[in-house]
Structures are given as structure tokens and as C-alpha cells.
Amino acid sequence: MTVGRSTAPDRQNIYLVGFMGAGKTTVGRLLTERLNRPFYDTDGLIEQRTGKTISQIFEKHGENYFRMTESEVIRETAKSMGAIIALGGGAIMHKENWQVIQKTGRVVYLKWDPDTLLSRIVSDKSRPLVFREKASQRRERLEQLFEKRKANYERADIIINCHEGIFPGEIVEQILYFLPEAIR
Ligand code: S3P
Numbered sequence: 001m002t003v004g005r006s007t008a009p010d011r012q013n014i015y016l017v018g019f020m021g022a023g024k025t026t027v028g029r030l031l032t033e034r035l036n037r038p039f040y041d042t043d044g045l046i047e048q049r050t051g052k053t054i055s056q057i058f059e060k061h062g063e064n065y066f067r068m069t070e071s072e073v074i075r076e077t078a079k080s081m082g083a084i085i086a087l088g089g090g091a092i093m094h095k096e097n098w099q100v101i102q103k104t105g106r107v108v109y110l111k112w113d114p115d116t117l118l119s120r121i122v123s124d125k126s127r128p129l130v131f132r133e134k135a136s137q138r139r140e141r142l143e144q145l146f147e148k149r150k151a152n153y154e155r156a157d158i159i160i161n162c163h164e165g166i167f168p169g170e171i172v173e174q175i176l177y178f179l180p181e182a183i184r
Pocket of ligand 1 (some may be wrong): 018019020021024043054087088089090091127128129
């Protein structure tokens with residue numbers, strides 16, 4: 001049975017979305033402790049399923065294959081009841097993924113200033129979308145990617161404004177504050 005918006009709120013999933021470096025996995029784990037619900041991280045599930053790291057998948061099979069696997073994993077995890085699900089930064093760019101997540105839960109966007117995100121990820125060797133860019137063009141290309149995605153992130157049900165110095169625990173408190181009472 002799939003969960004839908006008409007399902008009781010405590011059975012709906014909570015999806016964490018945002019650009020690379022937004023802290024979706026860290027916040028997801030903390031939220032899980034607070035709400036005592038299962039936690040899934042779609043990148044982690046993709047790595048488990050393929051037996052490869054995200055970088056190896058991009059390198060050996062290309063981005064399209066990664067996106068296909070990502071959509072499959074999202075479709076399957078969306079069948080959970082009341083889970084917390086951290087999505088990869090690009091997942092919201094696919095219409096089908098959006099439809100699935102909007103139907104089956106609440107979407108929470110961890111919104112940061114792009115400069116803060118870029119400083120965090122610019123030297124990260126485990127993120128193929130970062131290291132595939134020449135160092136000299138990296139910031140500019142990632143800024144463009146963020147701009148392209150921004151409007152989709154903003155379609156989330158709940159937007160958390162994060163800022164330098166905020167602790168993951170404080171982000172969790174804000175999410176709890178904005179979630180419908182029945183979910184908390
Ligand atoms: C991606 C973000 C990554 C991972 C993959 C592609 C993206 O996840 O899914 O490298 O398109 O932004 P994080 O957002 O967890 O870094």
C-alpha cells in the first residue's frame with residue numbers, strides 16, 4: 001500500500017531536500033532520533049544496491065544511469081510509512097520524483113546561502129558534480145547549477161532558513177516546529 005496526502009499525517013514520509021552540502025543526512029539522522037521513525041538516505045541506498053560509490057557510478061555508468069537508479073530508489077522508499085528520507089541534491093529536478101514525494105509526504109527544504117554551500121563542497125572529492133568541473137570554473141558552474149535548481153527546491157512544503165553558525169539540532173527544532181502537529 002502506498003502512502004498519500006490523504007493518509008494519516010504520522011504515516012506520511014518526511015523528505016529532506018536541498019543542494020549538496022545542506023546537511024540533509026546529518027539532519028535526517030537527528031530527526032529520526034527525535035521522532036523515532038525509520039531513516040533512509042537515497043544515496044546510501046543507491047550505493048548499497050549497486051555495490052559502488054556514487055563517484056564510481058558516475059564514472060563507470062554515467063549520470064543518466066545514476067538518475068535512473070535514484071528514481072527507482074525514490075519510488076521504492078516512498079512506499080514507507082512515516083519514514084524520514086534524505087534525497088540527493090539533484091533528485092528534485094525530475095518531474096516523476098517530485099510527483100512521488102509530494103504525493104507521499106511533506107517536503108522540507110534546507111535552504112542555505114549558495115556561498116556557504118559552495119565553500120563547503122568546493123574541494124569535496126566524493127561529489128562527482130563538483131570534481132568533474134575544472135578547479136578554475138568550479139564555483140561558477142556550481143552557482144549556475146544552484147540557480148537552475150532553486151525554484152524547484154522552493155516548491156517544498158516547509159522551507160528552513162539555515163545560516164552560518166546554526167547547529168544541526170537547531171535545524172531539527174525548526175523542522176519540528178513547522179511540521180503539522182500530528183506528525184511531531
Ligand atoms: C547530487 C548530489 C549528491 C548525489 C550525487 C548528485 C546532485 O547528493 O546524489 O552526487 O545532483 O546534486 P548530496 O546532495 O547528498 O551531496
